[in-house]
Each structure stands twice: as C-alpha cells, then as structure tokens.
Amino acid sequence: MADDPRGKEPALSVDQIAQLLPGTGELMASVGIAWWKCAYAARGGNWDLAAYFARRVRGLQRKLAVVRPKYAQDLAAFEEDLLAPLLSALDAHDGPVFERVFAAATDRANELHVKWAKPYIKWVLPGEAPSDLELGPAD
16 A cells, blocks of 8 residues: 555664564562462462463563573573473462472572572572462462
8 A cells, every 4th residue: 555654654674673672670570479489379379370480480581592592501400400490380289399499490590690690699489479369379
C-alpha cells in the first residue's frame, strides 16, 4: 500500500536492535522473581507451578547467554549441574532434594556474581511468599 507510513521509516540497524534487547540487569531481575516463586510454589506443594518457574529461569538464562556470550559457559554448567537436578526433584515431588538443590544453586549463583566482578549482588530468598499467585497444591 503506497500510503503505508511504515514504509517511510528506514529499517533498524543491527546495532539499534541490539540496543533494544534487555540487558543483564533486566534479565537477572526476572530470574530473581522466578526463582523466588519457584521456591515458594515447591514449598506449597504446587509442583507444576514450581517447575514452570524453574523452566522460566532456564529460559531467561539461555537468553542471557545469547545477549552476553561471556557468561554462556557458566550458564550452561549451571543448567546442567543444578537446574536439571532441580527440575528432576520437582517432577518427582521430592521436597527435600528440591531444597538441597535450590540452596546449592542459590549459593552457586552468588559465587558466579563474585567471579564476574559483581560481589555486591548476593541473592537471598525473601522471607515472605509472593502474594500474587496461589502457591498451594493445584486442584
């Protein structure tokens, strides 16, 4: 269509598109929220919701590996060594194993913050459960 105003704008450059992508801070803030909800959903017995949030963490970290390739190797190891066992514990509805792996994964994440010169970032599980979702067993 000749009157289409979208045709008048030049296409975005690769650099412009890169500027629009979320940065590490935005992605990791989303990871923190998903990790928090994962813990409390598992503790509430909503295993499917907990697994959803664990997969959400995995997906966000995979995006981070693309946007910031310098983290890719550590993120892949984190996924293999910690997220995979965490998802297995959720699939098995195994609360004690979940708690052990969740704690180990949180510790490892904080170690990686130090490794990547961000020692001032230390994630801790909030003392309160999120209130925006039903965290008890699914009906």
